[in-house]
Amino acid sequence: MLIHTALAGEEEPADADGKILVIDYPDFWPFFSRDSDGNMVGFFYEIVSEGLSRIGVKSYWKSFPWGRCQAQVRSGEAHAMVTVPTPERLQYANTHEHPFYIKxxxxxxxxxxxxxxxxxxxxxxxxxxxxxxxxxxxxxxxxxxxxxxxxxxxxxxxxxxxxxxxxxxxxxxxxxxxxxxxxxxxxxxxxxxxxxxxxxxxxxxMSFHLLISKQYAISKRLSEFDAVILQMKRDGTIDAIVERYMGMSQP
Known part of the structure; x- marks a missing residue:
């Protein structure tokens, strides 16, 4: 499993070839958070990072209050966020067909x-x-x-x-x-x-998806990400990730 682990204080990487996705997230255990060493953890983080890695894209995760996450994807300051697609959000972001998790x-x-x-x-x-x-x-x-x-x-x-x-x-x-x-x-x-x-x-x-700002060409690759999500459901990857977090205390 190839997962990009963003560390607290790590410098945001340059994205010269469209293969790094900057994802804003609100600290929300067990979806996405950081452990005591500053490493990213959470089953939304692992599912999305694994899916992106299978299409050759690395992820860089930045924590903000949820309102600011949405504002920064809307303005294009951030590439993406993980949430429920709504008509308002789909005015400025693209998403994929199949949810990776239903809450x-x-x-x-x-x-x-x-x-x-x-x-x-x-x-x-x-x-x-x-x-x-x-x-x-x-x-x-x-x-x-x-x-x-x-x-x-x-x-x-x-x-x-x-x-x-x-x-x-x-x-x-x-x-x-x-x-x-x-x-x-x-x-x-x-x-x-x-x-x-x-x-x-x-x-x-609530059906959760990866949403990517329409301002970035990488949003056109969401159909590839969708195919990988279906593959991860079939091969048991998503179930295995979620199962590891159920009942786990926040590190």
Missing amino acids: KQTIFTSADHPKLEQIKAIQSLEDIKNLDLTVVTYVGNGWNEQNIVAHGIRTYHAPYLKNVWRMLANKRGDIAIEWPVAAWSFIEESGLSKDIVQTDVSFAP
Whole structure:
């Protein structure tokens, strides 16, 4: 497996031949992060880096708040990001057909919420609105903008996902709708395991893709990347990478 490992403080490489992709990412375990030595880790990082390496492209990863990641791909300051394609993002970036990972969205709430039983019985976004619930999310969450804000449901924004759980525990919102694997990592790290509960209510999953700015010719090679993603699904590479990270603590 050939993976380009970006080190903290490493000088950004020159890209004279279009074979280096600069990818902006928000630190988000276990998708993409850095270990104690500054090496890139995370299963999104490994999947995307391996896919790019199979088409002869190296990746260089730079960490920023999620809102800035999107702004820099939009402006062309960065080549790419890993996220869910939305109509707005596809105005300035190209992507590939098949997602490399599909993430389930589940409702969390405070353990002593007065409407706990009603929250557990939610079946639609309309139910959230009718219960007059407020959603807590993080800045730059496109799924929330498309599905929650657009539905007229009140939303409070934290700067980072890790801050969402403290807000929820402190009753600065009623529910959060997030991916359980990443959520519990932050909940436990914050010492809130007894204050937050995960319900059995889930919504439409989020499909993750590599998005590359239309300003760069390398975005025309996304069909090659897509073919490699399908190959990696068939040969078990993606399943093996994801399996290694499930239940792993952040290094």
